[in-house]
Amino acid sequence: MISNNLLLGDNVMSKIVKLYRTIQFNHRVNKRVNLSRSFGGTLGIFIFLVLISAFMVLPLVYAVIQSLKPLDEIFAYPPRFFVQHPTLDNFRQVLVLTDNLWVPFARYLFNSLFITITGTGIYVFVSSMAAYPLAKAKFFGSSTISILIIWTLMFSGEVTAIPKYIVIAGLGLVDTQWSVILPYLSTTMGVFLMRQFMVASIPDSTLEAARIDGANEYQIFFRIIMPSVKPAWMTLIIFAFKDLWNSGTSAIYIYSEELKGLSAVMSSISTGGLGRTGPASAVAVLMMIPPIVIFLYSQSSVMETMTHSGLK
Amino acid sequence: MKKIQGLSKAELKKNIPYYVLLAPFLILFTVFMLVPVISSIILSLTDFNMVQFPNWVGLDNYVRIFIDDEIFMIALKNTLVYALFSGPIGFILSFVIAWLINELGRATRTIVTLCVYTPALVGNVFFIWQYIFSSDSAGFLNNILIQLGVTSDPIYWLTDTKYNFWIVMIVIIWMSFGSGFLSFIAGLQALDRSYYEAAALDGLRNRWQELYYVTFPQMGPQLLFGAVMSISSAFAVGSVNRALTGFPSTDYSTHTILLHVTDYVDNRYELGYASALSVILLLMMILSWAIIQKVLKKFND
Numbered sequence: 130m131i132s133n134n135l136l137l138g139d140n141v142m143s144k145i146v147k148l149y150r151t152i153q154f155n156h157r158v159n160k161r162v163n164l165s166r167s168f169g170g171t172l173g174i175f176i177f178l179v180l181i182s183a184f185m186v187l188p189l190v191y192a193v194i195q196s197l198k199p200l201d202e203i204f205a206y207p208p209r210f211f212v213q214h215p216t217l218d219n220f221r222q223v224l225v226l227t228d229n230l231w232v233p234f235a236r237y238l239f240n241s242l243f244i245t246i247t248g249t250g251i252y253v254f255v256s257s258m259a260a261y262p263l264a265k266a267k268f269f270g271s272s273t274i275s276i277l278i279i280w281t282l283m284f285s286g287e288v289t290a291i292p293k294y295i296v297i298a299g300l301g302l303v304d305t306q307w308s309v310i311l312p313y314l315s316t317t318m319g320v321f322l323m324r325q326f327m328v329a330s331i332p333d334s335t336l337e338a339a340r341i342d343g344a345n346e347y348q349i350f351f352r353i354i355m356p357s358v359k360p361a362w363m364t365l366i367i368f369a370f371k372d373l374w375n376s377g378t379s380a381i382y383i384y385s386e387e388l389k390g391l392s393a394v395m396s397s398i399s400t401g402g403l404g405r406t407g408p409a410s411a412v413a414v415l416m417m418i419p420p421i422v423i424f425l426y427s428q429s430s431v432m433e434t435m436t437h438s439g440l441k
Numbered sequence: 442m443k444k445i446q447g448l449s450k451a452e453l454k455k456n457i458p459y460y461v462l463l464a465p466f467l468i469l470f471t472v473f474m475l476v477p478v479i480s481s482i483i484l485s486l487t488d489f490n491m492v493q494f495p496n497w498v499g500l501d502n503y504v505r506i507f508i509d510d511e512i513f514m515i516a517l518k519n520t521l522v523y524a525l526f527s528g529p530i531g532f533i534l535s536f537v538i539a540w541l542i543n544e545l546g547r548a549t550r551t552i553v554t555l556c557v558y559t560p561a562l563v564g565n566v567f568f569i570w571q572y573i574f575s576s577d578s579a580g581f582l583n584n585i586l587i588q589l590g591v592t593s594d595p596i597y598w599l600t601d602t603k604y605n606f607w608i609v610m611i612v613i614i615w616m617s618f619g620s621g622f623l624s625f626i627a628g629l630q631a632l633d634r635s636y637y638e639a640a641a642l643d644g645l646r647n648r649w650q651e652l653y654y655v656t657f658p659q660m661g662p663q664l665l666f667g668a669v670m671s672i673s674s675a676f677a678v679g680s681v682n683r684a685l686t687g688f689p690s691t692d693y694s695t696h697t698i699l700l701h702v703t704d705y706v707d708n709r710y711e712l713g714y715a716s717a718l719s720v721i722l723l724l725m726m727i728l729s730w731a732i733i734q735k736v737l738k739k740f741n742d
Contacts, residue, residue, distance in 0.1 A: 292477035375564030439662020
């Protein structure tokens, strides 16, 4: 019974065989002939990679499957892993469940979008502006600031949430969406990655030439720097998007239901026990689609940027 | 005065545009990063409770934490165990996976990258593990175990102190393949091929030697970055525990310093005490960063 449920389809098997062949092929064309791997070694690596990928993805696949199950299949005993009669009922159910809350679903969605888009936009802009002088100029304080940025790379998010509370309260930001956006703008990952990218990809001679032509620093920043660091923008966009979109835990200072985002819906539905598995999984699926899509779209830019992420 | 580099009048004037460009970030950084950290150091020396004006109490909070607070000792132990396991395991596995997929074709590399990175990318969807480890007999894992005849009664994975600590550990490791992992992949892809050819001519015998003598030294900067990212997530353990095992968990079995801080702020309003706890956590992170930096630098020379 169980093996039936968990058995992979033929389709998947044939893909695995194909994947294995490409690994072998890549080894054959490898120029470092004296470092070739044994058949057993290749097989071992292949199995390891498949296992680890399965471990990583299975919970997410499980969420997708649960979100498509009708109620009787979620409660079926013994439960089946795969869905027999897929339905979108759970997604409709999310709307019904949020109707019973005070605020309509669209409001949560709007709040999430507002926090994410506003925050991401400002983050990319502010980080790029700060990165240019740090990458390309020496002035009083520049090296101190650079060192501080690296040291605070690890203080992102929750570790400083409580200390931040005092400032947030002092500025009267409690119970506003700015209590999520503004603290996020102070995290240094954006400036760091942007600076590294500028150091590596923009030659000083270009800037010198522009200065000789009479461009001032602002013109250089907007006309030369910004257009040539697009991969770094894309990277900052996906990083900021994922952090702000998932900002359930840092949204602890928003108390009004009508200001909360989708993660609030997710946590209130998911605490409803097994009976809520379907709708909770449906929200989870809705939550994970945007970051995955944006990452897929921007992943070559991300890789290009992360090449320069090293700490020297 | 004029001797200090970049502080003469002419220099300052020339540098004005740089300060203008830096200003928005610097203001935000000061207000939401420096001020909170510094003020929590100061508040940790007071008895601030959000209502009365704080009194200076010196190191009293720290003394209380280490002498009177038994729950802190549990939280400290748990935080250290989480950090010492999930940090290095996430770091090493990230590198191993990045290294293994480095020579695969572009499509395969992208697929594995996406699979491994997605849990970190989708963040708080981790609550789905709650259904996998549900204590119900219809829970995913319990159901499999019952059908296989391993157990006849459902196991209370998330409330039984025998299991819940390590389940949280699994979920934390599951989420730990973040930007450090991406940095390793990108760094390995950008390595200079000519080093490998030269090393092969010099008589490198196997892949382990190649890894040790050629790859590691070149990957130093990425390894340092990955270490910072690992520290950042390994010590900030709290929200996963809270969502999966409840707050407080059975006998504080998954209690961490971060949760202890939240407890003192949300339930007891003892901000001075909570600040002292935060400072201890930050000090632990800085200390481990200093150690790792030393070790990796030595290794790279």
